[in-house]
Amino acid sequence: MSEKSKNWVKAEDVARLAGVSRSAVSRTFTPGASVAEKTRQKVLAAAEELGYQVNIIARAMNTGSSNFIGIVTAGFDNPFRSKLLAPLVHQLALHGLIPLLMNADDPQQLAPSLKQLLSYHVAGVIITSGAPPLSLAEEYLARKIPVTLINRHADLAGCDRVASDNSQGAHLIAQHCTNRGWRKIGFIGEDAHHFSTSQRYQALKKLLGDRLVATRFFPGGGYEAGRAAACELCEEQPDLEVLVCATDMLALGAIDGLKAHASRPAVTGFDDIPQAAWDPYQLTTVQQDTALLARHAVDLLLTRIAQFELPPRQRAVPVKLIVRRSA
Amino acid sequence: MSEKSKNWVKAEDVARLAGVSRSAVSRTFTPGASVAEKTRQKVLAAAEELGYQVNIIARAMNTGSSNFIGIVTAGFDNPFRSKLLAPLVHQLALHGLIPLLMNADDPQQLAPSLKQLLSYHVAGVIITSGAPPLSLAEEYLARKIPVTLINRHADLAGCDRVASDNSQGAHLIAQHCTNRGWRKIGFIGEDAHHFSTSQRYQALKKLLGDRLVATRFFPGGGYEAGRAAACELCEEQPDLEVLVCATDMLALGAIDGLKAHASRPAVTGFDDIPQAAWDPYQLTTVQQDTALLARHAVDLLLTRIAQFELPPRQRAVPVKLIVRRSA
DNA sequence: TTGTAGGCGTTATCAG
DNA sequence: CTGATAACGCCTACAA
Numbered sequence A, B: 001m002s003e004k005s006k007n008w009v010k011a012e013d014v015a016r017l018a019g020v021s022r023s024a025v026s027r028t029f030t031p032g033a034s035v036a037e038k039t040r041q042k043v044l045a046a047a048e049e050l051g052y053q054v055n056i057i058a059r060a061m062n063t064g065s066s067n068f069i070g071i072v073t074a075g076f077d078n079p080f081r082s083k084l085l086a087p088l089v090h091q092l093a094l095h096g097l098i099p100l101l102m103n104a105d106d107p108q109q110l111a112p113s114l115k116q117l118l119s120y121h122v123a124g125v126i127i128t129s130g131a132p133p134l135s136l137a138e139e140y141l142a143r144k145i146p147v148t149l150i151n152r153h154a155d156l157a158g159c160d161r162v163a164s165d166n167s168q169g170a171h172l173i174a175q176h177c178t179n180r181g182w183r184k185i186g187f188i189g190e191d192a193h194h195f196s197t198s199q200r201y202q203a204l205k206k207l208l209g210d211r212l213v214a215t216r217f218f219p220g221g222g223y224e225a226g227r228a229a230a231c232e233l234c235e236e237q238p239d240l241e242v243l244v245c246a247t248d249m250l251a252l253g254a255i256d257g258l259k260a261h262a263s264r265p266a267v268t269g270f271d272d273i274p275q276a277a278w279d280p281y282q283l284t285t286v287q288q289d290t291a292l293l294a295r296h297a298v299d300l301l302l303t304r305i306a307q308f309e310l311p312p313r314q315r316a317v318p319v320k321l322i323v324r325r326s327a
Numbered sequence C: 001t002t003g004t005a006g007g008c009g010t011t012a013t014c015a016g
Numbered sequence D: 001c002t003g004a005t006a007a008c009g010c011c012t013a014c015a016a
Helices: A011-018 A022-028 A037-050 A056-063 A079-094 A107-118 A135-142 A166-180 A195-211 A223-236 A248-259 A290-306 B011-018 B022-028 B037-050 B056-063 B079-094 B107-118 B135-142 B166-180 B195-211 B223-236 B248-258 B290-306
Strands: A068-073 A098-103 A124-128 A147-150 A160-164 A185-189 A212-217 A242-245 A266-271 A284-287 A314-317 A320-322 B068-073 B098-103 B124-128 B147-150 B160-164 B185-189 B212-217 B242-245 B266-271 B284-287 B314-317 B320-322
Touching: A011 A022, A011 A037, A022 A037, A056 B056, A068 A079, A068 A107, A079 A098, A079 A124, A079 A248, A079 A290, A079 B079, A079 B098, A098 A107, A098 B079, A107 A135, A124 A135, A124 A290, A135 A147, A147 A290, A160 A166, A160 A290, A166 A195, A166 A242, A166 A266, A166 A284, A166 A320, A185 A195, A185 A223, A185 A248, A195 A212, A212 A223, A223 A242, A223 A248, A242 A248, A248 A266, A290 A314, B011 B022, B011 B037, B022 B037, B068 B079, B068 B107, B079 B098, B079 B124, B079 B248, B079 B290, B098 B107, B107 B135, B124 B135, B124 B290, B135 B147, B147 B290, B160 B166, B160 B290, B166 B195, B166 B242, B166 B266, B166 B284, B166 B320, B185 B195, B185 B223, B185 B248, B195 B212, B212 B223, B223 B242, B223 B248, B242 B248, B248 B266, B290 B314
Parallel strands: A068 A098, A068 A124, A124 A147, A147 A160, A160 A314, A185 A212, A185 A242, A242 A266, A266 A284, B068 B098, B068 B124, B124 B147, B147 B160, B160 B314, B185 B212, B185 B242, B242 B266, B266 B284
Antiparallel strands: A098 B098, A284 A320, B284 B320
16 A cells, blocks of 8 residues: 555564574464574564564464454444443453454444455454344354354354343342332333343343333433433323333433423433443442453353354353442 | 364465456456456456455555554543544544554553554554553654554654644633633643643633633543542632533533532533433533544544655644533 | 475566 | 466474
């Protein structure tokens, strides 16, 4: 694309300066290769002096496997997903992997982008909740590129999944309702087939039985959706004692929406985004352990990179009830 | 790292199927190369059938330049920075570039990480506000790798900068104060040498003169810092009419912190993060145009990738006052 | 332990 | 316009 005059320092330069062969240099930077300590030091010194860095591109081409991990995510504006991104990047870095970031916000653009990602020969892909069509994951699996899903459902064989334990979360919420003696319970969620929403909803429905008196799904599922859904629901069922929300964003919107309302049920959320702790909300919610989600995701990915043929695995990450003033 | 049995389909395979040479295949996928339409079609058909994708790694090694752009950022939990990430990734994708994400949260880990990034032969680097030591950028510039800074200061020659027009923002705030007739104005910000804080503060100080009666800098600059700083300041100056905050996060914290307080000055922010529009806050703030920031950043980077030797450039992105109920 | 000699998949160069 | 051929920088048998 530009002038080729970037005179990178290469292994050969280091070798010359150190008075050894190229291979000696290569071996010095290959973990677990056999080099005499003395030459190793010479090489290291020369490398330091010249500012040599192994050219990962060349190494990748040679070995046929890269350090790139595709991270496919949508909606950076969603605080939960942002919260997940940091530990994910951190975990990858710990293992010498580096994320290629792919925004799935625009489904139109996603398909070509994902195909393009293929040409980077990523070692694996992590797809987080909300990122759309899983059919695309098949292209990766077909090429034996491991795919790990976070908080997502998958009918695909051969891809691993980590998710927060939504059923435990539902238990915690139900228990809390029982403790407080609530018998008129409402629920709002995103689209009914959205993974987290539906898992949480199904589990709650079973646990609450006919205490669950009203439900509403609101596509999109952000703050505004929470507002609208909460208002509608409380209009319909003015004697609701608690409004259980599938996500914190919905819950925060709900709290604000209900302020103007006559009936003021308790509100619970799910995720524990930073804003849930803010003063006007003080949201009682189920906390997802993003650090652990990330750790499992990377671990699953790594083991499958090491050996692709493995039965699909699935891990549930424990959650925790955070009780605040909202319920 | 693993079995090398990933039998990627390569140009040679396509060539064989199409009955042409490797070069013909290569040319077909090289924009602006001369291929007969007929062979081009043959190649395309064969490629489609085999599911061929150009191996970008190999291409990069050959041409000596990659499509990788390093994005160095800290604090994904900061809503403003998350908001900036989406358009940034989008802009890069538009130009066929893909971001390598680097988390600068841990300054300890950053230095080695940044050096490592070097070995990926990135075509350029974008550093966003908050990401620490700029000394590291020098390593890139020394290797003629373009560096673009977003909302950051730099003493380094040869790196381009985009920033929101903080001075215009300060004007808007000052004007607003004048319109409302406020004469007792307080200011809170992050560390005094933080780029955005200091730019906004300096401009405001000049504009407001002795109407600016109290100032406090609070390291970290998040929600909690805003709370604490606001309380301290209003304790000190109970007759404050408005509290101007260097960022929305500070402002939101301030609003909540002051709820319990006797004196309740108006509050303004800066950034316009999504939460600023939420009901309990309705924050009057200066909106940064993240889409435009991203566009400029990528544009600057691209032009400098095309030609490294260029005088350092600097662009200011206009901001906009969003008046809501908080002031 | 060391050095030498391929080869990884592309693109660029240069004849034809 | 096309097809051989030589890099690109590195890793890895293999032989010394």
